[in-house]
Amino acid sequence: MTLAERLRAALATGQTRDPVLLERDDGDFAIEVGEPLVPAAVLVPFVDRPEPTILLILRPETMRRHAGQIAFPGGRVDPGDDGVVGAALREAQEEIGLAPSLVDVIGSVDTYRTITGYQVTPVIGVVPPDLVLTPQPAEVADIFEVPLAHLLEPMNHVEQAVEWQGRERRYFEIFWEGRRIWGATAAMIVNLGRRLTYPA
Template sequence: MTLADRLRTALDAEHETAPVLLAGDERDPGPEANGVPTPAAVLVAVTDRAEPGLILTQRTDTLRRHAGQIAFPGGRIDPQDDGAIAAALREAEEEIGLARDAVQLVGTADRYRTVTGFEVQPVLGVIPPDLALRPQPEEVAAIFEAPLAYLLDPANHVEASVEWQGRERHYYEIMWQDFRIWGATAAMLVNLSRRLRLSDWGSA
């Protein structure tokens, strides 16, 4: 069975107990129209290795939102996009130079609503290893690959809290090497871990 097939089977599997998923950040009104969140999509690109990895980016320090943070390639769904999958593929091509035809689509994972008013649709796909990816310098400071099994291991999901805008905000963070993955990106990884249940089909 190919990696894409294994991921697709795990994504679509029905379990005796439904996974407890994170729906979104506790938030005040954000940049959305009439209380409706702005639709967005990200590409969760898994490398097709014996030990699969996951492609992540570090955003530049000059961006207005989430400067310097770790993120999946992605962004808002534009009117010309044919849905979330098309948006995720377009954004990945623009941000990291990942050709759309290099992505073997697996499916869509659980949506997540961010503190900044976006409802993000993760799109899961498999890509060949060691592609020559190129960061878009205005948005992406670095591209790196982290082990999928490590990122999805619940033992590495640390719950933390911070005082933010007068209230206590709870979030998850995942430390890998010198990278601190937290906020919406970590939450989507937690959800993906709970949905896929990698331990049910062997080490990735």
């Protein structure tokens, strides 16, 4: 069974479970009631290795928002996109030079509402190993892979709390070789782990 086949089976099983607990990072205070959310999408690229990995990017320190943070390739859904899948594939091509034809799209998982007013849909895709990718310098400082087993291991999901706007805000951190994955990206990984049984 290929990685794509195992992921499709795991996702089909996982979608029958109760909804995940962590759906947003804004609590009940960051976005005004009735304020529209901006549709966005990210590509979660599973690299088809004997021990699968997930590809992530590091945002440059020069960015106005999310400077120096680890993320998935992605961004807002544009009017010309073919939905969230089209947006995720377009953004991955723009940000890291990943051709859409190289992505075997598996499906999407629970949307995640960010503190900045975006409703983000993670799109799962499988990509071949050892691709030559080209980061867009204004948006991507580095491209790297993290073992899937490490990311989905609940023991590696460290829950933290911080005081923000007078209230406690909780978030997850995942560490890998000195890199800190946190915020919306870590939350989406936690959600993914709750939806998927690790496809061993």
